[in-house]
Amino acid sequence: MEEQQKQPNTTELDELKKQCEEYLNGWRRAKADLINYQKDEAKRFEEMMNYSREVVIGDLVPVLDSMELALRVETNNDGLQRIKIQLEDMLKKYGLEKIKVSPGDPFDASIHESVGEMEVKELESGKIAAEISSGYKLKNKVIRPARVKLSK
């Protein structure tokens, strides 16, 4: 029995070509998605590491605050002073950096937060008059702005 040779008509051929293209694209997309996902995953892991570090160090900042407050009262407590330096050095190793503030500096909301105003004769209005609590950066990301009072 002779098989009848069926000529595929053009519409069918086009249809198949289109389908073929669609499937191939789908496959490419899936493969690309996987590769991208793997890359994203690596990045996310890195971010997670940074984030968890940020959380831990961020939680330690109030401890540094307390030490600063303590030293304002107990100015001669040498032991506490040393413990504070020890903790600061340790945190510095992980990238924690204190934001430096001096009276007369211009206010910059990217690193400062204003918490009030005070009268300072020799200062221009709107300049930083005093630091209330220290601010910290972790690898260039502000984890807490320096809280400052501005001159009236």
Added chain:
Amino acid sequence: MSKILGIDLGTTNSAMAIMEASGPRVLENAEGNRTTPSIAAVNKSGERSVGLLAKRQAVTNPKNTIFSVKRLIGRKFSDAEVQNDKKWLSYDIREAANGGVEVKLGDKWLKPEEISAMVLAKLKADAEALLGEKIEEAVITVPAYFDDSQRQATKNAGEIAGLKVKRILNEPTAAALAYGLNKKKNEQIVVYDFGGGTFDVSVLEVGDDTVEVKATGGDTHLGGDDFDKKIIEYLVSEYKKSEGIDISKDSLAVQRLKEAAEKAKHELSAALETEINLPYISSNESGPKHFLMKMTRAKLEELVQPFIDHSVELTLQTIKEAKFDVKDVDEVVLVGGQTRMPAMQEAVKKMFGKEPHKGVNPDEVVAVGAAVQAGIMQGDVKDILLLDVIPLSLGLETLGGIFTKLIEKNTTIPTAKTQVFSTAADNQTSVEIHVLQGEREMSADNKTLAKFILDGIPPSPRGMPQVEVTFDIDVNGILNVSAKDKATSKSQSVRIEASTGLSKEEIERLKNEAAAHQDEDKKKRGLVELKNTAESTVYLAEKSLREAGDKVPADIKDAVNKKIEALKSVKDSGDAEAIKKALQDLSQELQKIGEHLYKGQAKPEEGQKPEDKV
């Protein structure tokens, strides 16, 4: 095609998300945060700031820091709401020529939508920087109670920010979308949204592809911030009672107290008690004073119970207005960070008698829903490769009637998995491959898909032959199972067409059954595994005795034999403890053979871990 940004433009904070192939993704702003304060400001030198930076200078620049503008947008100046808010807003507002509201920022009078536009423009710019592509279109959410004028004004804000607003979406609808509730049919949904500054409750009805808002209610001045204030008040008064010092006037102390109060509130969602410890909070004549106080969850709940009760009242009232009964409500969705509080979840659960939806981060759920809507509209998740998952686990029967899963349920197909098995008896020349489907631990409780035999395995001790079994399931759910003896390369296979051909109800039934029998099944399986271990240890012991021959003194041999008999006598008893005991005794006795044989040499191998036997 560029992406459509989903934006939750909130009263206090805003959030944004986009739809990606893998699902919605919340985007961080330039400061690295997932929410952005809805605040805009201008400083004395005329520089503008938006978001967190605007918030950081708010205290010293109250006149030119615009917040809560959502309370004003699209309203008439004469509205009671506006007149009410005017009293406490720190910036100036006035009536515009068209009767609307204008706010003063710097030396200009602006419309509220222009302020919202600044927030939207920041979100747009931050999203573009993060994604590295232009964003031109957005879906923006608004409260369900917003009227046409408020919606139009919000839309205008988007346009001013350079965004083509594809849709103004109701916040509760967005929350429902985030949970995929739009796919439900004829359901009543209550969205309970307890935010930082506002409480909104909405009753929705989902029909065929439509979500209709049946009623809205709430309190525009009730939120999580009230909780914080209440806690601070309590702490201040307690401290005054115990130490006689009023710390509410000391701005640094209040700042520290505020942070501690927020932290305590968060911690008490997980723990029953927390300690608030603020050294050197103040000082008096006698020297420095510290703040140390324990706070319990019960105390917190006592403090805020009136707020929760009020929200429950408002919810019931809204349901009534929708002409529904509480028992008509099919789904409840929680929105807003404050809903993390266990007492609040409990109150909602009690009110409806059902567990509310709360899996998506409640601070982000509206933005996520906006992204879902954006995804539907951009339709670019053109997944011609819609991949299915297998509904039930597939595996085979191993020694003692245990069901060993090869492909776990919910695995995306096509997929393949290969595992090597061995024989259970000496000189076993054939293995039966019994292919099963289900979630139960024992084969007998699962559904048989096929059985076939692989023979011609060369006679060898048990555990020696390596039979490689492969489960390959194609995109149509057709399962091919093949078994190959690695020594002879002889193989046998079967093709199963209907591996996924179960009805939804049947799958549910099987899953429920598995869950119901979980504990007893585990016990049964544990017992069989113990018996298998017992048998293989007996086998190992007898083999060791044979191989040791005369090298081991008769007394050791007798002792081992005794323990073997003891184990044999209990292994089929079904008494797990007895088997374990006998097994341990035999293992200890067996070690003596090793000790004797290898005295002074390397230690004997530990009891061989029994392999899976087919």
